[in-house]
Structures are given as structure tokens and as C-alpha cells.
Amino acid sequence: MSGQLLFDPLLPPLLIGGLGGALILLSMLAFGLKLRGSLLRAALVAVLALVLANPIWVEQQKDPLSDVAVLVTDTSESMTLDGRDVLAKTMAAQIREKIAADAGLELIEETVSPSRDGTALFSAIQKGIAKAPPGRLAGVMVLSDGLAHDLPLSATPDAPVHALMVGNPNHGDRTLRVINAPRYGLVGEMAVFIIHIEDEGQTPASDAVVSLSVDGGKPLRVRVAVGKDVRVSLPIEKRGDNVVEIEVAPAKEELTLINNRTAVNVNGIRDRLRVLLVTGEPYAGVRSWRNLLKSDPAVDLVHFTILRPPLKIDPTPVNEMALIAFPTRELFVEKLTGFDLIIFDRYTRRGVLPMLYLDNVARYVEKGGALLVVAGPEFAGPYSLARTPLSSVLPARSLSRIDTHAYRPKVTKAGTRHPVTAPLASLDKSWGRWGRRIEASSFSGTAVLSDDKDEPLMILDRVGKGRVALFMSDHAWLWARGFDGGGPHAELYRRLAHWLMKEPELEEESLRAKIFQGELQIRQHTLADEAAPVEVTAPDGSVIKVPLIPAGPGVFTGTMPAKASGLYSVRAGKLLAVASGGSLNPKEFAHLIPSVKALKPLVEDSRGGIYALREAGSLPAIRRTGARDRQAGRTWMGLKRNQAFVVTGEQRRPALPALLMALVLVGLAAGAWWREGRS
Numbered sequence: 001m002s003g004q005l006l007f008d009p010l011l012p013p014l015l016i017g018g019l020g021g022a023l024i025l026l027s028m029l030a031f032g033l034k035l036r037g038s039l040l041r042a043a044l045v046a047v048l049a050l051v052l053a054n055p056i057w058v059e060q061q062k063d064p065l066s067d068v069a070v071l072v073t074d075t076s077e078s079m080t081l082d083g084r085d086v087l088a089k090t091m092a093a094q095i096r097e098k099i100a101a102d103a104g105l106e107l108i109e110e111t112v113s114p115s116r117d118g119t120a121l122f123s124a125i126q127k128g129i130a131k132a133p134p135g136r137l138a139g140v141m142v143l144s145d146g147l148a149h150d151l152p153l154s155a156t157p158d159a160p161v162h163a164l165m166v167g168n169p170n171h172g173d174r175t176l177r178v179i180n181a182p183r184y185g186l187v188g189e190m191a192v193f194i195i196h197i198e199d200e201g202q203t204p205a206s207d208a209v210v211s212l213s214v215d216g217g218k219p220l221r222v223r224v225a226v227g228k229d230v231r232v233s234l235p236i237e238k239r240g241d242n243v244v245e246i247e248v249a250p251a252k253e254e255l256t257l258i259n260n261r262t263a264v265n266v267n268g269i270r271d272r273l274r275v276l277l278v279t280g281e282p283y284a285g286v287r288s289w290r291n292l293l294k295s296d297p298a299v300d301l302v303h304f305t306i307l308r309p310p311l312k313i314d315p316t317p318v319n320e321m322a323l324i325a326f327p328t329r330e331l332f333v334e335k336l337t338g339f340d341l342i343i344f345d346r347y348t349r350r351g352v353l354p355m356l357y358l359d360n361v362a363r364y365v366e367k368g369g370a371l372l373v374v375a376g377p378e379f380a381g382p383y384s385l386a387r388t389p390l391s392s393v394l395p396a397r398s399l400s401r402i403d404t405h406a407y408r409p410k411v412t413k414a415g416t417r418h419p420v421t422a423p424l425a426s427l428d429k430s431w432g433r434w435g436r437r438i439e440a441s442s443f444s445g446t447a448v449l450s451d452d453k454d455e456p457l458m459i460l461d462r463v464g465k466g467r468v469a470l471f472m473s474d475h476a477w478l479w480a481r482g483f484d485g486g487g488p489h490a491e492l493y494r495r496l497a498h499w500l501m502k503e504p505e506l507e508e509e510s511l512r513a514k515i516f517q518g519e520l521q522i523r524q525h526t527l528a529d530e531a532a533p534v535e536v537t538a539p540d541g542s543v544i545k546v547p548l549i550p551a552g553p554g555v556f557t558g559t560m561p562a563k564a565s566g567l568y569s570v571r572a573g574k575l576l577a578v579a580s581g582g583s584l585n586p587k588e589f590a591h592l593i594p595s596v597k598a599l600k601p602l603v604e605d606s607r608g609g610i611y612a613l614r615e616a617g618s619l620p621a622i623r624r625t626g627a628r629d630r631q632a633g634r635t636w637m638g639l640k641r642n643q644a645f646v647v648t649g650e651q652r653r654p655a656l657p658a659l660l661m662a663l664v665l666v667g668l669a670a671g672a673w674w675r676e677g678r679s
Helices: 013-033 038-053 077-100 121-131 288-294 328-334 355-366 422-430 489-500 600-605 658-677
Strands: 002-007 055-064 067-074 105-112 137-144 161-166 173-180 184-186 190-200 207-214 220-225 229-235 240-248 261-269 273-279 299-305 341-345 370-374 396-403 437-443 446-450 456-463 466-471 510-516 519-525 534-537 543-546 549-552 555-561 566-572 575-581 610-613 621-625 636-640 645-654
Touching: 067 077, 067 121, 067 636, 077 105, 077 137, 077 161, 077 621, 105 121, 121 137, 161 600, 173 240, 173 261, 190 207, 190 220, 190 240, 207 229, 220 229, 240 575, 261 566, 261 575, 273 288, 288 299, 288 489, 328 355, 355 370, 355 466, 370 489, 422 489, 437 456, 466 489, 510 566, 519 534, 519 566, 519 575, 543 555
Parallel strands: 067 105, 067 137, 137 161, 161 610, 184 261, 273 299, 273 341, 341 370, 370 466, 510 575, 621 636
Antiparallel strands: 002 055, 055 645, 137 636, 173 190, 190 229, 207 220, 207 240, 240 261, 396 437, 446 456, 456 466, 510 519, 519 555, 534 543, 534 566, 549 555, 566 575
């Protein structure tokens, strides 16, 4: 119970002030003229003003309110290292016990959750302060390793902020950061990366070994300086996604190896695609491949049609027959490796190309080139390409027989899984008929098209590092003319050519991974009937097997949670896919050594304290302090007393008894009249 004096005026304050002012002026005039009774008149004016102000005594009944302490606990990914999270949980439990033992304190807790944008420590502090009622905040206790990646508070709270630091700041760690990485790279040229290696909490080494590998291949190892931005290069050898893994060798001391490796996806592109098309003789479908390739502005086409074979009797002069001479040596010796695809369209071996040149083409395929052979009647004869050094890379052997019955091409069972023909499988019932097929005794590779007798019609194969396609018929041009309803010749030709030139989207054996909404999504394309579980290497180094389920012909998918930031590697046999949880260089792993640098300005401005916690018994004592007292000591931290209360009731009574004041006024008036009358 406490009381205070208040005023409840009987008249409006302005009116009281006006009357009082006028009476004061009259009293001053009376004093100036030295009139008798002036002092009594002044006293009468003062008492009258006091009566009109109506002073009252108010007694309030107050109930004290407890103060509020805020505990912010950091649970970000850096807190999982070096036992920091375990120690933080122990300390938080001890703080709860101490706060619960003080009847004048309440506790509000806020948690810093893991985030791909780093540790939002100051945001959590601000949220905790906002939850405390105004005027009741006793202090803020922050259990953290001090690593913060958001903006500091714009205003210092009116209560101490104490930093309770967990983790060993003397521990060592090595970090690999990619400063700059190209998104695209020309095939056959070097991709340049700028990296930075930093050793923290230990004596830095002068250099370190960095490994770079593409799609899980043989790594390239280079030695680079530590503490400097360094340029490293790696050749881009294929189109499409090139997953470049960069890893630095561990230092003597390591908190974690998560920040020792990263991955960059470089999209390999070709400046121009060069295609060599050799047509063995003029025929009705001679322009089918030419028209398709010329329609693509990214393709440089070199096309030769052999109008007159050496054994053909034709009196036309050579200078009238050939537009330009066939530069066989230049194309098949000097510039052969510069082509991305070579097409032999109904080519007959009649001395135009020596066997040595055809052997060069076979070696070109084995080293990574692409070859397409469109077989006509000549393929079944004695001058067939199957009877040359090219036979070592061709996927079929001819029986020297030609089947001329009409049939409708159809997609094989394997073709329903192969990316070249899978999108066409649902349309094969309406395709137009063909009238010729070259029979084969045996074949390797994958037959994706067949005739009505299930005999191979289009065969795809891989030889060494290269690819080969063999059309066992030259009647695909009938579709282009719309015969018997036609067919998807342009789409089939385009997809076949792009598969031969290693278009990534048309890979029959591929593995892809991406992270979407906290989930790792895996997609494998294969020609096999089943897909084995894939192995996923998480950012912390653990290996998880993820089963895949069918999601369509030749397509299998699987998922797993991916909450942690960092690099996820997915392997299925020789296939490798990489997905990054978070940014290329996650802020959370940029610096992992505990540091008070971010919190120190806030702690000092609020008169709080900094305490290093090493074990369960190192928590400082909690003291209640006044607003002007010290708020932190070497072994204790203060929580301010705000002395807040709530009024539960009040009593009011006049401060001046009415009868007494009436007597005083009458007495002063009578005295003034009496004193004035004695003159």
C-alpha cells in the first residue's frame, strides 16, 4: 500500500489560474500602496486557490510483477561440432533450474534454428526481447559459439546481454572457399576456378594439396598456397553437366571435413558442332540428313556426294561433274578429329577412300568420336563398309541378304527405355511402311527399332569412348515424303544425331540429383529392368543407401531428407551426381572457430558480460542487480530488478478538511477587514 497527493480542481484550471492571477496582481498593488491588511489578503488568495485546486490523497494497492529473463540457445549446424550442442543443452538446463528457483523471475526461451543462410543469431535475440513485456526485461543470456551471419541489433536493449560462449576457440580448422567459378565452359578448353584456403586457430601451413575431378573421374592434384586467392584450371571434356569436385587435403587439426570439399556444376558447351556427311551415291533420300543438319544454326556441315564412282562408265568430263575435288587426305587424316559426327549415307567401298582412311575413322570412334552408317543395298554386297576396318566398330554383320517385304517400323522393348526412341514409342502404330531392310547375322549394342519380325532396324552402340549408330534400312526418307501416312523422321533423326554427339539429356545411363524443399531427389535413367539402391554421401561423411522405385520405362526415382547444408554425392555404379544443400560456399561453414567478435559490441553497450564455458560446472552465478549497479562480474552475471507492479485497487479522500478550510477562509477575511478598519 502506498499513497500520493493528487489534485481534482473544482473549477477549470484556466479559470482558477485567471482568478488567481488577478487576485495576485491586486495583492501586489496593495503591497505597493502599503495598504493595511495586504498580507492577510495575500494569504486569503493563496488559501482560496488551494481550496479550488481540491487536493486529494490517493492510496494505491500494488502487486509486484516478476522480471523476465531471455535465454537464446544456438542450435545451428556449427553447434554440432566439438560437442558444443551437448554442452549448450547442459547449460540451458542449469539456467532453467536457477531461474525457476527465483520467484521474481520468469524465463522466455528462443532457439536459433539451422538455416542455409547462416546463423541468424541477432534475429533470435530480437525475437526473444520482443516477447518480454515492456519494462520487465531483466537480461538476455546467449548460449552460442558466437558465429552470426545476420545484421546486429539496431538498438541496445535496456537490460544486460550476456554471451555464454561454448566451444574451444583454440581448436584448428581448414576451410576451402570457391571465390569464383564459371557456369559455362567450352569443351576442350580449360575452366578456371579461383579458390581460397584458410587455416584458422592453428599455425597456418605454407601450402596444401587440392584435388579436382570431373564426374568422379581421376583427380587432378595441384599444390597451392594457403591464405591467398589461387587460380586452378581443369579441362572440360564433354557437353552438358560437368560436376567438378574440389577438395583440399586435411590440416593437422580439423573440426570437420565438411568445409574441405565442395562441388561446382560447369555446363560444357561447344562453340560449333562440325558434321561430315558422305553420301555414297545419289538416291531419293539423299537430302534427308542434309536438310536436318542444315536447319540447325549451331551445326557446321561438310557434305560430299559421290556422283560417279570410279568403276561407273560415264563420259561426263570430271571438271563438269565435280564442284570441288574430294579432299580425302585433309578430311580423313588432318582434320578428322575436328568433327563431332561422321555420317556414311549408303557409302560403297570403291576406292574413293583408302582402307587406311577408314581405319582412321575406326580409331576416331574408339577415342570418342561419333559415327552413323545408313545402310542400303551396298551394305549387303562385296563392297560393304562391313568388309573394311570399320567392321571393328560397327554393331552388326551383314548376311548379304536384303529383305524387301513391306513392314511398319516399331520401337523395341529396349527402345521404350532409350531416350532416343522412348518419346516416340506411343506413336509407332500409325507409322508409314518401309520396303527394305538389310539382314544381319549378329549384332551388338541396343536395337531400338525393329521390323514386324523383331529383326533389328536401328542399332545404337558404344565403342571405346565413342558412339556408333547403324540404320539397317535406307527407307527412312519415305516418312519425309508422307508415304503411307509418313512418320516422325525429323524428330528421330534429330534425337539420334544429338545422342551421337553426346547430348546430356539423351544419355541412356544417367544419374541426376537435386535438393528441393529440404529433400534430396534422385532420378536414374537406365536400360536395365531394375535399379539397385544408390549410395548417398552426406555432408558429414556418412553413407546412406537409398532405394529407387520405378517411375516410368527405364526411369527410377528415390528421395531422402536433406536438411544439412553441404555437398551430397550420389553414386550408382560408375555414375555420379552431386547436389549442394545451400549455397556454393555456405556461410555456416565459412568460419567454424568460436568467436565473440560479433556479440562483443552488443554485450559491451548493454553492460553485460562474456563467459567462456568449457564444462558443465563453469556456468557463472546469477545475481539480481539494481538498474544503476554493475551488471556483470568475473564469476557472475546480473539480471536487473525493474520493480514493476500492477495496481489492484485505490482509495481517495480529501487532503484538506472542508470545515477547517471554511473556518480558515472566514478567519482570514475577517482579519483583513478588521485590520483595514483600524485606520
